[in-house]
Amino acid sequence: xxxxxxxxxxxxxxxxxxxxxxxxxxxxxxxxxxxxxxxxxxxxxxxxxxxxxxxxxxxxxxxxxxxxxxxxxxxxxxxxxxxxxxxxxxxxxxxxxxxxxxxxxxxxxxxxxxxxxxxxxxxxxxxxxxxxxxxxxxxxxxxxxxxxxxxxxxxxxxxxxxxxxxxxxxxxxxxxxxxxxxxxxxxxxxxxxxxxxxxxxxxxxxxxxxxxxxxxxxxxxxxxxxxxxxxxxxxxxxxxxxxxxxxxxxxxxxxxxxxxxxxxxxxxxxxxxxxxxxxxxxxxxxxxxxxxxxxxxxxxxxxxxxxxxxxxxxxxxxxxxxxxxxxxxxxxxxxxxxxxxxxxxxxxxxxxxxxxxxxxxxxxxxxxxxxxxxxxxxxxxxxxxxxxxxxxxxxxxxxxxxxxxxxxxxxxxxxxxxxxxxxxxxxxxxxxxxxxxxxxxxxxxxxxxxxxxxxxxxxxxxxxxxxxxxxxxxxxxxxxxxxxxxxxxxxxxxxxxxxxxxxxxxxxxxxxxxxxxxxxxxxxxxxxxxxxxxxxxxxxxxxxxxx
Amino acid sequence: xxxxxxxxxxxxxxxxxxxxxxxxxxxxxxxxxxxxxxxxxxxxxxxxxxxxxxxxxxxxxxxxxxxxxxxxxxxxxxxxxxxxxxxxxxxxxxxxxxxxxxxxxxxxxxxxxxxxxxxxxxxxxxxxxxxxxxxxxxxxxxxxxxxxxxxxxxxxxxxxxxxxxxxxxxxxxxxxxxxxxxxxxxxxxxxxxxxxxxxxxxxxxxxxxxxxxxxxxxxxxxxxxxxxxxxxxxxxxxxxxxxxxxxxxxxxxxxxxxxxx
Numbered sequence: 035x036x037x038x039x040x041x042x043x044x045x046x047x048x049x050x051x052x053x054x055x056x057x058x059x060x061x062x063x064x065x066x067x068x069x070x071x072x073x074x075x076x077x078x079x080x081x082x083x084x085x086x087x088x089x090x091x092x093x094x095x096x097x098x099x100x101x102x103x104x105x106x107x108x109x110x111x112x113x114x115x116x117x118x119x120x121x122x123x124x125x126x127x128x129x130x131x132x133x134x135x136x137x138x139x140x141x142x143x144x145x146x147x148x149x150x151x152x153x154x155x156x157x158x159x160x161x162x163x164x165x166x167x168x169x170x171x172x173x174x175x176x177x178x179x180x181x182x183x184x185x186x187x188x189x190x191x192x193x194x195x196x197x198x199x200x201x202x203x204x205x206x207x208x209x210x211x212x213x214x215x216x217x218x219x220x221x222x223x224x225x226x227x228x229x230x231x232x233x234x235x236x237x238x239x240x241x242x243x244x245x246x247x248x249x250x251x252x253x254x255x256x257x258x259x260x261x262x263x264x265x266x267x268x269x270x271x272x273x274x275x276x277x278x279x280x281x282x283x284x285x286x287x288x289x290x291x292x293x294x295x296x297x298x299x300x301x302x303x304x305x306x307x308x309x310x311x312x313x314x315x316x317x318x319x320x321x322x323x324x325x326x327x328x329x330x331x332x333x334x335x336x337x338x339x340x341x342x343x344x345x346x347x348x349x350x351x352x353x354x355x356x357x358x359x360x361x362x363x364x365x366x367x368x369x370x371x372x373x374x375x376x377x378x379x380x381x382x383x384x385x386x387x388x389x390x391x392x393x394x395x396x397x398x399x400x401x402x403x404x405x406x407x408x409x410x411x412x413x414x415x416x417x418x419x420x421x422x423x424x425x426x427x428x429x430x431x432x433x434x435x436x437x438x439x440x441x442x443x444x445x446x447x448x449x450x451x452x453x454x455x456x457x458x459x460x461x462x463x464x465x466x467x468x469x470x471x472x473x474x475x476x477x478x479x480x481x482x483x484x485x486x487x488x489x490x491x492x493x494x495x496x497x498x499x500x501x502x503x504x505x506x507x508x509x510x511x512x513x514x515x516x517x518x519x520x521x522x523x524x525x526x527x528x529x530x531x532x533x534x535x536x537x538x539x540x541x542x543x544x545x546x547x548x549x550x551x552x553x554x555x556x557x558x559x560x561x562x563x564x565x566x567x568x569x570x571x572x573x574x575x576x577x578x579x580x581x
Numbered sequence: 582x583x584x585x586x587x588x589x590x591x592x593x594x595x596x597x598x599x600x601x602x603x604x605x606x607x608x609x610x611x612x613x614x615x616x617x618x619x620x621x622x623x624x625x626x627x628x629x630x631x632x633x634x635x636x637x638x639x640x641x642x643x644x645x646x647x648x649x650x651x652x653x654x655x656x657x658x659x660x661x662x663x664x665x666x667x668x669x670x671x672x673x674x675x676x677x678x679x680x681x682x683x684x685x686x687x688x689x690x691x692x693x694x695x696x697x698x699x700x701x702x703x704x705x706x707x708x709x710x711x712x713x714x715x716x717x718x719x720x721x722x723x724x725x726x727x728x729x730x731x732x733x734x735x736x737x738x739x740x741x742x743x744x745x746x747x748x749x750x751x752x753x754x755x756x757x758x759x760x761x762x763x764x765x766x767x768x769x770x771x772x773x774x775x776x777x778x779x780x781x782x783x784x785x786x787x788x789x790x791x792x793x794x795x796x797x798x799x800x801x802x803x804x805x806x807x808x809x810x811x812x813x814x815x816x817x818x819x820x821x822x823x824x825x826x827x828x829x830x831x832x833x834x835x836x837x838x839x840x841x842x
Contacts, residue, residue: 523672527582527679528705536680539620542673546764 037278040075041313042236044305044362045286050076051303051317052285056089057082063314071310083222086281087214091184093288098187100138101172101179107131108169112162120158128152128161135168140182144171181209188287190299217281226277234276242274290364291321301364381468382419389460396456401434401447410449414457418464425552428454428461429515432559436508451564455484455557462553475550479540480557486538487561493533507559514555519545522555582675582824583668583706586682588698590663591689598696599658600647603788603800605722605834607692608645608665612678614690619681623673634791638758641669641678642826644722644837655786655800662701666721666837670824671762679703709840712816712823714771721837723783723805725829726751736804739777749773751828756818759825770815780808789833803830809841 041047054076057068070077111131118124132152136142145151145168152164172179220226227244234240275283290301302324304316386393401408410431417423431454438445459480466472494503506529513522523541530537538558544550590598600607617624629635644666647659669675681687682700689697727734728747737747753769760767785803792801805828812819826836 519672524582524705527672527675531584531679531703531705534683534703536683537676539676539680542676545672 035080036077037080038072038075038077038239039237039278039282041310044303046236046279046282047305047313048289048303049282049284049286050289050310051314052288052290053282054314055288056086056093056285059089059092063311071314073309076310080222080224083218083281087210087218090213090284091181091210094184094187095180097287097292098183100183100186101176104134104138104141105169105172107134108165108172111165112169115158115162115165120161125156125161128156128165131165131168140179141168141171144175178207181207185209217277217284221277221281229274232274234279235274236279237276240276240278243277243280246273246275246277246280289317291317291324293324303362303364305362385464385468389463392456392460396453396460399447399449399453401431401438401445401449403445410457414460418460421469423461423464423469425461425465425514425549425556428457428556429511431457432507432511432556435563436504436511439504451560451562455480455560455564458553458556458560462549465549470549472549475544475553480553483538483540483554483557484561484564486540487558488564489561490529490533490535491562491564493535497533503562507563510555510559510562514552514559517548517552519551526558582670582672583666583708584675584679585704585706586665586667586700587702588663588665589701591697591699597658597660599656600693600696601788602652602655602657602786604645604647604657604692605785606788608643609833611690611692612643612681615681615684615687616678618687619684620677623677627674637762638755639832640671640674640759640762640825641667642722642824642831642837643667643834645834646721663698666706668824668826668837670759670821709823712820714816714819715811715813716819716823717778717809717811717841718823718838719809719841720807721839722826722835723785723803723807724827724836724838725803725805727829738782738804738806739775739780739810740782745773745775748775752818752822755825755828755831756821759821770818773812773814773818776811776813778809778811780806780810783807785835787830787833803835805835 039050039053041050054063054069057078058066061068063069063071068078068082108131111127114124114127135145148167148171150164150167150171153160156164229242229244232242234242287301290303293300293302302320304313304320306313306316396414397411399410401410414423414427417427431449434445434447435449435451435454437443438447438449459477462480463474466474491503494500506525509525510522513519513525523545526541527537540554541551541558544554613624613628616627627635627639630637646664646666647657648661648664650657650659667675667678669678682703688699690699691697726737726744726748728737728743728750729735737744741747749769749772752773757766757768783805785805786800787803788800793799812822823838823840825831827838828836830836
């Protein structure tokens with residue numbers, strides 16, 4: 035029998051996309067015959083759900099392949115133990131491996147029962163034996179471990195699922211079978227009892243499944259869960275949902291694009307309900323693009339990865355925002371999942387897309403103070419998105435840069451005056467065009483001022499007074515920070531007069547416009563400190579530095 | 582913002598130079614010439630109102646020091662470099678004027694047929710860090726305070742009874758106009774009290790084209806005062822007066838004061 039599923043709200047749509055992903059199991063949507071894609075619906079035969087449990091677990095495992103990762107890590111470690119000398123570093127690697135094993139509770143339990151342990155002061159032989167035994171354990175019980183990984187993965191995003199039967203804590207083995215028996219088989223064999231009085235509230239096509247509980251049938255962040263059952267008639271948390279829609283909701287995870295930065299995991303979904311195929315292709319493209327970029331970014335090293343990722347995500351978000359497409363970010367790290375939909379204004383989206391090349395230039399910077407590393411781009415973007423960006427942040431960066439130039443400085447940074455100029459340009463444009471809505475002065479002026487700064491620098495160098503550059507820059511920045519036009523102008527005029535040079539008239543042209551003045555002022559300081567071209571920062575060097 | 586511009590006269594060193602007695606007007610025309618050459622647009626904004634002369638208060642004051650000066654009837658002789666003191670609260674004016682005076686194409690500039698000058702050196706002067714509500718000033722150039730009587734302008738001196746009232750009116754008008762140029766609409770914040778310490782009446786021979794045209798006379802006589810005096814008022818107002826000068830014709834070389842130590 036053919037079942038038809040129509041597009042619905044964003045979570046339902048994500049479920050449909052996830053369902054297609056799971057069912058197709060890597061097949062191309064254009065050349066398959068499992069699912070028929072209509073303009074605003076999909077169709078499939080109940081019989082084609084045969085093997086759904088396998089595919090479902092496979093998909094979930096792809097998201098969290100801990101068992102395979104550990105086997106892979108163990109094998110590499112064994113090879114290293116064979117090839118290399120058993121030194122401090124290798125010993126540390128073995129300890130790290132053990133830590134991972136200990137964190138894998140099911141594996142640890144099994145290892146304990148079989149008395150597999152690593153002695154406190156282990157030798158090379160001990161290490162080899164331990165790693166071999168662990169790999170053996172993993173391989174012997176692989177299916178069970180994989181199911182456990184799936185459970186762990188789905189449990190971490192339990193706000194999507196709640197306590198499904200197969201995810202209950204008491205169920206420790208045979209998860210897939212449980213899933214098969216509870217969901218797949220009854221649908222195929224049509225053995226689910228039907229509620230004669232209600233039809234499914236989601237599709238409105240099929241009769242509801244009898245006694246389907248809120249918790250097993252509905253995503254908790256859509257507004258209904260056990261805690262708010264007092265909103266329901268007679269406090270009965272039963273939900274009129276059909277078995278097909280329930281299955282669709284199970285698949286939400288596979289429809290979301292997942293992205294992980296360190297410990298934080300975020301999920302994204304692009305909702306456009308113009309057509310089913312378009313919805314599928316947009317999300318598929320987004321998933322592929324993000325995973326491709328993730329690899330590229332990872333190759334560039336974690337430092338750039340963090341910054342570039344932020345920008346990349348924003349660019350994609352902006353594109354969707356501009357096209358009036360709902361872009362949803364789901365944060366599942368909290369007990370109550372947070373949803374961020376369309377949280378970037380059209381103006382900001384335009385700003386990001388039109389200044390993308392400038393944004394790109396400022397990613398990858400770091401400021402290291404002793405052991406702490408700050409990534410200015412992150413702070414900059416945060417302020418940009420929260421509407422708290424001002425010249426204060428630029429002033430902070432300038433200060434850090436200047437401090438890093440001192441001999442024996444504790445601050446180390448790859449910021450350059452040229453990059454600071456990019457920060458300056460973006461800050462200025464943001465303040466003028468988004469925050470205040472004023473008219474922008476020509477960007478050329480900022481560069482003109484930058485070159486005036488360089489001209490003065492040359493004069494300083496020619497008269498062997500390079501030590502004056504930093505001290506002047508310091509004083510100019512502190513004047514700009516507190517908006518003291520008088521001190522700034524006095525310094526400028528005094529300096530130019532001492533070299534019998536013309537004072538750039540640009541300064542006085544916008545003395546009454548604080549934003550313009552600051553932007554020009556910082557441009558001048560950047561020019562004073564900088565060189566003609568951007569100091570290229572090699573990523574590889576950064577990574578080495580970072581390690 | 583206060584600077585000193587030192588000009589050397591391109592005649593033999595040690596020689597006595599001569600300038601007409603209305604040398605202030607000559608320097609005024611020099612400054613105007615320099616400014617119009619460098620930035621015509623700004624010059625027009627400052628001195629012209631469409632096709633009429635702009636009588637709005639100018640945001641600056643200057644004073645000329647001629648070393649070893651000696652007055653004859655219609656001339657003043659001096660020996661050495663000419664010092665031009667320029668003071669303003671307006672950065673736009675200062676930058677434009679400073680850049681104008683730096684302009685090499687301007688020199689040698691003929692103040693008169695026989696006296697040509699060239700810029701030798703410039704430097705910024707240190708201003709008092711803090712202004713109090715009571716300050717002692719000394720004049721570098723005479724201060725002109727006048728009141729209107731019918732169509733005539735009559736000088737008012739510190740010895741006159743009504744001086745303080747007229748003085749306050751004149752200063753209030755001056756300060757308000759200068760602040761308006763900066764986009765601020767603020768009058769004198771507190772009434773000024775003038776206490777003469779060592780003040781004397783000064784009569785100055787001056788010449789401006791308007792006067793020559795309307796009266797047919799070559800020289801005008803201006804009565805003002807110079808010397809040492811104490812001024813009490815709001816510190817911000819006193820700073821404004823210090824920077825932009827006091828009284829009438831400040832843009833013509835009058836009203837330049839210095840803080841007396």
